[in-house]
Amino acid sequence: MNRYARQIRLAEVADEGQAKLARSRVLVIGVGAIGSSAAEWIVRMGVGVVHVVDRDVVDVTNLHRQALYAESDVGASKAESAARRLVSINADVRVIPHAIDLDGESLRGLLNDIDLVIDGTDNAETRYVINDGCVGRGLPWIMGAALGREGRVAMLRGRAGVKVVGDELRASGQVDAEVRGGGACLRCLYPSVPAAGELPTCESAGVLPAMVGMVGSMQASVAMRYLISGDPVDRLWTLDGWSLRVREIDLSDGRRADCVCCGLGRFEFFDRPSHASAKLCGRGAVQVRPAAATRVDLSRLSERLARIGVIVRSDMMLKFSPHEHPSLSMNLFADGRMILFGTEDRAEARSFYARYVGA
């Protein structure tokens, strides 16, 4: 019996729809709470290739809402743990983990050969990077957000039926305002990123655990419909996870000709260099990135560090705590990025990096 028999029975799916899913390639950015839920459905329904991106490691406070992880994953890379779990659910799907901190440069490479992007970031600034990348490539993306008792899902795109790469769009100076149709992009709806501290975060406002599952499930439903029918759904849904009321806003006339991104073709977030180091909110940790793109040979480095501290290795990550500073513990990823636990001092984190990893 075909494992997809129950969904193929639906007239909306049928054999043709299932074949389309199998040919589809989806990029899930962020596999925290929302991304866990969306990625699980996408894999179960039989999408051909699924990329999962996450910069973080699994923390015990994630487990009440991040459904791909178990207690045995605490401390491990989220991208790798998610991929392991997803492959164990459906080995027919090619799942590709990326343990990276997303910026314009890394997104540029990931957007090749992708049909659809699902946002699981729950991070305002990263969404603007995703928006720039997707508008530039003419790709739709599905935003998902949850905070307190409210969830939001929207299919965003900005330029219907046109595929233009970012460089061409920029070279042309402006985008033809007469371009047909097109729904809204993120910047049509919210022209600028909220300032730091302006919005409440999951740390300060909390989040209803089952709400994130609903948001991820809605994203997966919108994704399935788009991948099968090819028709984007220009809608923003807001749902209240407590009263269970859903509101729907029609975005089919939402595109603004004066939008900086999809109207004027300026990709400000895509081109912006990311910060070399940043405190990770509420985690007692600092992230340090290498000055330039690099690959670290984790095997060689772990041989070197094993003499002076405690090492745990996985394919994409090395954990190390030096004997002389047992309260500090780093997670080093193959792209040279480090998350140092046990401090919120960025200078201390940079000197730790220089000392044990190399400048």
Ligand SMILES: [Zn+2]
């Ligand atoms: Zn726009």
